[in-house]
Amino acid sequence: xxxxxxxxxxxxxxxxxxxxxxxxxxxxxxxxxxxxxxxxxxxxxxxxxxxxxxxxxxxxxxxxxxxxxxxxxxxxxxxxxxxxxxxxxxxxxxxxxxxxxxxxxxxxxxxxxxxxxxxxxxxxxxxxxxxxxxxxxxxxxxxxxxxxxxxxxxxxxxxxxxxxxxxxxxxxxxxxxxxxxxxxxxxxxxxxxxxxxxxxxxxxxxxxxxxxxxxxxxxxxxxxxxxxxxxxxxxxxxxxxxxxxxxxxxxxxxxxxxxxxxxxxxxxxxxxxxxxxxxxxxxx
Ligand SMILES: NC(=O)c1ccc[n+]([C@@H]2O[C@H](COP(=O)([O-])OP(=O)(O)OC[C@H]3O[C@@H](n4cnc5c(N)ncnc54)[C@H](OP(=O)(O)O)[C@@H]3O)[C@@H](O)[C@H]2O)c1
Numbered sequence: 001x002x003x004x005x006x007x008x009x010x011x012x013x014x015x016x017x018x019x020x021x022x023x024x025x026x027x028x029x030x031x032x033x034x035x036x037x038x039x040x041x042x043x044x045x046x047x048x049x050x051x052x053x054x055x056x057x058x059x060x061x062x063x064x065x066x067x068x069x070x071x072x073x074x075x076x077x078x079x080x081x082x083x084x085x086x087x088x089x090x091x092x093x094x095x096x097x098x099x100x101x102x103x104x105x106x107x108x109x110x111x112x113x114x115x116x117x118x119x120x121x122x123x124x125x126x127x128x129x130x131x132x133x134x135x136x137x138x139x140x141x142x143x144x145x146x147x148x149x150x151x152x153x154x155x156x157x158x159x160x161x162x163x164x165x166x167x168x169x170x171x172x173x174x175x176x177x178x179x180x181x182x183x184x185x186x187x188x189x190x191x192x193x194x195x196x197x198x199x200x201x202x203x204x205x206x207x208x209x210x211x212x213x214x215x216x217x218x219x220x221x222x223x224x225x226x227x228x229x230x231x232x233x234x235x236x237x238x239x240x241x242x243x244x245x246x247x248x249x250x251x252x253x254x255x256x257x258x259x260x261x262x263x264x265x266x267x268x269x270x271x272x273x274x275x276x277x278x279x280x281x282x283x284x
Contacts, residue, residue, distance in 0.1 A: 001244070002243050002244060003222070003243045003244075003245075003246040003247055003248055003249040004148070004247065004248045004249075005248075005249065005250075005251055006144050006147075006148055006221075006223070006248050006249060006250045006251075006255055007251075007254065007255075008140070008144060008250060008251075008254055008255040008256055008257065008258045008259040009253075009254040009255075009258045011143065011144060011147050011258075011259065011262075012140075012258035012259050012261065012262035013258075013262075015143070015259075015262040015263070015265075015266060016052060016055065016056055016261075016262050016265060019056045019058075019262070019265045019266055019269055020055070020056045020057055022269050023056055023057040023058055023269065024057060026269065026272055026273065026276065026278075028059060028086065029057075029058045029059065029088050029089075029268055029269060029272045030058070030059045030060075030061060030084075030086045030087040030088050030089070031053050031058050031059070031060050031061070031087070031088065031089040031090075031091070031115065031265075031268045032060075032061040032063060032081045032084075032087045032089070032090050032091070033046055033049060033050070033060065033061070033062055033063065033091045033092075033093060034063040034065065034074070034077060034078070034081075034090070034091070034092045034093065035062075035063070035064050035065070035093045036065045036066075036067070036069050036074060036092075036093070036096055036097055036100065037065075037066070037067035037069075037096075037097050038067060039095065041229075042093045042094075042095075045093065046062065046093055048261055049091070049261060049264060050062055052261045052262070052264075052265055053265060053268070056265050058265060058268055059086070061081075061087065063077060063081075065077065067097055068097075069097070069100070070099065070100075071099065071100045071101060071104065071105070074092075074096075074100055074105055075104070075105065075108050078090065078092065078105060078108045078109055079108065081113070082108075082109065082110040082113065087113065088113060088268055088271045088272040088275055089113055089114075089115035089267060089268035089271045089272070090109050090110070090113045090114065090115065091115050091116050091264070092105055092106070092109065092116070094165070106118040106119055106120070107119060107120060111132075111133065112133070112271060112274055112275065112282065113271055113275075114133045114271075115133065115136075115264060115267040115268050115271055116133075116135055116136070116165070116264075116267075117132075117133045117134045117135040117136075117169065117267070118135065118164060118165065119133070122134070123164070123169075125283070126169055126172045126173070127172060129172075129176050130283050131172075131173065131176065131283070131284045132281075132282050132283050132284065133267060133270070133271065133282060134169060134173070134267075134284070135164075135165050135166070135169045136259075136260045136261070136263035136264040136266075136267060137165065137166045137170070137204075137225060137256060137259075137260045137263075138166060138169040138170035138172075138173050139173075139263040139266070139267070140256055140259025140260050140262065140263045141170050141173075141202060141223050141225070141256060141259070142170075142173050142174075142177070143259060143263065144223070144250065144255075144256075144259060145200070145221070145223075148221075148248055150200065150221050150248060152174060152177040152178065152179050152200065153177060153178040153179070154178060154179070154180070155179045155180070155199040155200050156179070156180050156182075156197055156198055156199045156200070157171075157174040157179035157180065157181045157182070157198065157199065157200040157201075157202065158181075158182045158184060158194050158195055158197065158198035158200070158201050158202070159171045159174070159181065159182070159183050159184065159202045159204070160184045160185075160188075160191065160194075160195065160201070160202065160203045160204065160205055160210070160211065160237075161184075161185065161202075161203065161204035161205045161206075161225070162183050162184075162185045163204060166204035166225055167183060167185075167202075167204050168183070170202055170204070171183050174200070174202075179200065182194055182197075182198075191210075191211075191215070192214070192215045195211055195215040195216065195217075196215060196216070196217050197217065198216075198217060198220055199217070199219075199220055199221065200220070200221045200223070201216060201217075201220050201221070201222050201223065201238075202223040202225065203222070203223070203224055203225060203226060203236070203237040203238050204225035204226065204237070205226055205237045206226055206227075206228065206237065207226070207228065207237055208226070208228040208230055208235045208236070208237065209237070209238075209239050210226075210237045210238075211237060211238045211239065211242065212239045212241075212242070213239045213241035213242040213244065213245060215242075216238070216242040216245045216246055217245070218245050219245075219246070219247045220245070220246050220247065221246065221247060221248040221249070222238055222242055222243075222246045222248070222249040222250065223249075223250050223255070223256060224236035224237055224238040224249070224250050224251075224252050224255060224256065225237065225256045226238070226252065227252065227253075227257065234252060234253050235252055236250075236252030236255075270282055270284075
């Protein structure tokens with residue numbers, strides 16, 4: 001039997017409508033994105049984020065820097081945005097060119113404006129079980145699980161991928177909600193042995209078909225984060241045939257992608273609430 005589709009596009013549209021109302025209530029909200037270089041995928045993501053911000057009534061500022069930008073020049077731009085009172089959220093799009101150390105740039109962002117949740121303060125808050133500014137993709141995944149009332153407490157959750165932006169933070173959020181969490185990566189022995197145990201399987205690798213249908217447990221919930229551009233179009237990391245075994249599964253496109261954008265906007269509103277004194281502290 002085919003699984004129930006976890007319709008991220010529909011839920012994201014509702015969240016974005018809610019954000020629009022909140023922005024109207026709060027007044028001006030500023031979100032700055034910084035793109036260094038010409039990476040085609042990054043250009044698409046930035047365009048989608050700006051379109052969504054515009055539709056929500058958020059003032060989106062689009063900073064574009066050349067591929068040759070030095071780390072010092074980028075840090076200066078970040079400092080200007082930190083000091084700019086009209087900016088509530090700052091997002092530096094990754095990957096950055098090789099001459100720039102990503103971690104140093106993330107450390108430079110004001111943690112209270114860090115809508116991507118990549119500053120070590122925010123990563124630490126999440127590690128301590130006090131989620132504050134959290135990366136948007138993991139937040140979107142948790143929101144989808146909540147929307148479809150998928151039990152997390154006591155569930156066996158397997159996360160494939162350990163990136164700072166998806167794998168690790170989603171594992172922390174699942175742990176925070178009392179799942180029993182396993183994190184897999186490129187050196188995991190017997191990946192299928194792990195994934196077949198998962199009630200909730202989150203796959204964030206960036207390799208089409210890295211999880212085949214046979215690697216999914218009957219009745220599992222499958223969250224496919226992967227976005228792979230192939231000749232057949234945009235595909236995820238999980239073989240779509242897994243929908244015959246899973247109880248719930250996200251489509252690609254239309255699953256996690258739209259949720260990421262919706263939660264980014266929510267993060268900007270969250271940051272703005274704190275900066276206007278509506279929240280004493282931006283813990284969730
Ligand atoms: N839908 C969205 O909104 C959204 C948002 C973010 C990312 N994405 C997509 O999600 C995917 C992952 O993104 P990311 O930024 O997390 O990627 P990433 O930083 O490249 O991390 C990939 C992870 O996958 C692991 N991995 C690689 N090959 C593996 C294998 N054969 N078996 C098990 N694990 C393996 C890597 O392990 P090691 O750590 O050992 O190298 C790494 O931890 C990409 O397709 C990206 O485009 C989508």
